[in-house]
Amino acid sequence: MEATRFTALAREAWDEAAPIHWRHTQRLVTAFEDPQTSFVTATHAAELARAGLEGAEVAQLNCNNGRELISMTRLGARRGVGFDISAAFVDQARRLAEAADAPCTFEATDVYEIPARHDGRFDLVVVTSGALCFMPDLDAYVRVATRLLKPEGRLNIYDCHPIVDMLELDRDRDRGDRPVAFVRSYFDKSPLPHRSGLDYVGGSTYDAKEIYYFHYTLEDIMTAVLGAGLRLETFKETGEDPSHAYPSIEASEIKPPLSFMLTARAA
Template structure:
């Protein structure tokens, strides 16, 4: 890892551990109750449709940047086989382990920077599942896509379901007024910001968010040797950060789904 990326990663890791502490108080107790229900699922209509297409039952699934693993637990409850979540935050890995225990399912969680996922996991998965707000924390997208490609077995799929990168042009609080260039290359820097779940709590610490154009995302997957199988844009915001945009008559795309396959 180069020194600059290491510095960004260390700062973001500290911020995510602070965020995990907030979530442990604000949302974890209720989530522990929810995951214990047999029908617990975080999937929306897009994920249900894509996982039906892929045939989730019996598939091995990896989730880089898994946060507390609630989505991976949903995969396991839907019939997936071996499920492994990777995340940089010790705090969220601990929450994932607690949630898996409460849910009664066997899910493995590994604390690691996504660029350093052990090579023991190479070619170990049928699906690499990446979702809400994962890519913006990554400085080097081509290398990340290379990690995704090495995790996949031949014939396996990357399923990416993310916030649309065009949203980086706007501030959720000020609506559709353009604030930033779509072609911005420097990271967004936050020194302290309200937590995205407990908005009354400010998470201290500096963090870095990297904008990636859609061409960077698709090109990164293709450059890693994956073949595009599906790309679709949507007018709903699965992150809830830009939920107000859904009500605008004239709005940008808010989310997208991408499927890419390893040959």
């Protein structure tokens, strides 16, 4: 299966990146000792509260080092379970949860293979920036999220707006006063290979294991959500950049949408 090949490559690439990230993010062990530390933006926190975060059992898909899920428990979630393909990042998440004394557990698994014992368990399933772009089968991904939900449970997605896939990254050059460059068609669906590394924290590059990015339009995302039988509750586009990859565009008064947020309810 083609999706399995892509996710196997992703597991190797993320495990390779984990110690590089940890050099920058191990400081979060100390940061999480402060009960006020949170990595959920105010915009996202407001929507999670509306969606029923208080007292909820929450799953986060592609949770990385768990900092957002840990933060959700500080915002009122009763319990969090994070799923990520990289065992190395799951280990980091467990260390951060211990430092934060957070009611979170983490499992290393391909999201497409999350065990059936979790089906119907969660009040809220959350997907954040940097998740969808690594998933080779969007429809199957949303179906997994849907099967994890309790009846009337909600899926919340807060991710980079698909339009940013057209743009040259701010960090790729000193843009100065030059206009934003479009480097890819919005409608180009071909998987994009990447071998310069995943150190978006420190900004370094290295001869990395190959990984692929996948571009989905808003139409693709909406169709996947509705096709899974979910009912759309809220949708908004924002000027926030959750990826921190486009700082000069985010700071500009004239800008495209940089992120979107939707919440949909299960039957």
